[in-house]
Amino acid sequence: MSQHTAHIEEHRDDEASKLGMWLFIFTELLLFGGLFLVYSIFRMQYPVEFRECSLELSVTIGAINTVVLLFSSMTVAMSMTAIQKNDMKKALLYIGVTLFCAAIFLVNKYFEWSGKFHHGLYPGSELMKLLDRGHHLYFSLYFFMTGLHALHIIIGMTLLFVCFFKMKKQSIHSQDYVLLENSALYWHLVDLIWIFLFPLMYLIS
Amino acid sequence: MANNTTHTIEYQSLSKTLLILLFLTFVTITIASVHLGAFTLAVALLIACVKSFIVLSNFMHLKYESLLLRILVGMVFVLFALIVAITFIDYAFR
Numbered sequence: 001m002s003q004h005t006a007h008i009e010e011h012r013d014d015e016a017s018k019l020g021m022w023l024f025i026f027t028e029l030l031l032f033g034g035l036f037l038v039y040s041i042f043r044m045q046y047p048v049e050f051r052e053c054s055l056e057l058s059v060t061i062g063a064i065n066t067v068v069l070l071f072s073s074m075t076v077a078m079s080m081t082a083i084q085k086n087d088m089k090k091a092l093l094y095i096g097v098t099l100f101c102a103a104i105f106l107v108n109k110y111f112e113w114s115g116k117f118h119h120g121l122y123p124g125s126e127l128m129k130l131l132d133r134g135h136h137l138y139f140s141l142y143f144f145m146t147g148l149h150a151l152h153i154i155i156g157m158t159l160l161f162v163c164f165f166k167m168k169k170q171s172i173h174s175q176d177y178v179l180l181e182n183s184a185l186y187w188h189l190v191d192l193i194w195i196f197l198f199p200l201m202y203l204i205s
Numbered sequence: 206m207a208n209n210t211t212h213t214i215e216y217q218s219l220s221k222t223l224l225i226l227l228f229l230t231f232v233t234i235t236i237a238s239v240h241l242g243a244f245t246l247a248v249a250l251l252i253a254c255v256k257s258f259i260v261l262s263n264f265m266h267l268k269y270e271s272l273l274l275r276i277l278v279g280m281v282f283v284l285f286a287l288i289v290a291i292t293f294i295d296y297a298f299r
Contacts (some may be wrong), residue, residue, distance in 0.1 A: 203233065
């Protein structure tokens with residue numbers, strides 16, 4: 001009997017899935033890009049009102065969130081390095097730290113938003129209706145853009161959670177980590193958007 | 206079979222990148238309180254662009270990716286710059 005070596009040919013193309021992820025990231029960049037464009041046009045028209053509204057935001061919380069996101073971006077990149085070096089323990093630890101940072105970000109966001117809600121400032125509220133056009137536009141853009149960004153944080157966290165459990169089950173490992181890589185790319189995108197949101201929303205002079 | 210060819214970036218290089226990013230964040234916040242007039246926004250945006258370039262090239266591994274991907278990413282930013290420019294021209298001459 002002739003013996004054939006069992007040969008399992010798995011069809012995989014990591015380069016292609018990475019390219020696909022990048023194409024998706026392009027659509028995300030243009031989505032936020034469009035919002036930034038709307039923001040800049042209205043800021044040009046209402047510079048004084050935008051300045052006044054930005055004073056309502058806490059630069060400290062914004063700065064803390066910036067540091068937290070930058071740090072989490074580094075830890076997710078480190079988790080990639082760890083998995084490439086076949087160091088599963090470290091890879092899991094770094095993903096855990098990233099998820100912890102994401103949670104801190106969301107808690108800060110919660111306090112920021114609930115403070116505004118307490119003062120009756122939320123989309124569609126009576127106070128919002130009384131505001132003049134410039135102030136109204138700033139807060140509408142603020143809630144929409146930071147809200148959409150927070151939604152992206154939650155999606156990124158979900159992806160990283162999935163990666164965490166797949167790594168525990170060994171279905172993501174040093175020979176096959178493209179899912180972690182794509183999730184990490186998504187997480188960096190979230191960081192990238194915040195790099196622009198922070199100075200534009202919080203630091204207007 | 207492993208077919209992922211992503212370059213491995215050392216931990217040290219990643220933490221150095223973070224330090225640079227944190228320094229630039231510090232500069233952004235400090236400059237916002239200094240009066241530079243119309244330049245304040247320009248400086249803030251310039252620093253944000255530098256920061257995103259660092260994130261793209263180091264954290265997102267673009268520095269080590271294929272030329273095709275790097276050109277594609279560059280094109281997206283060129284496209285966005287065009288959209289911004291055309292919209293602003295439209296507003297300026299209305």
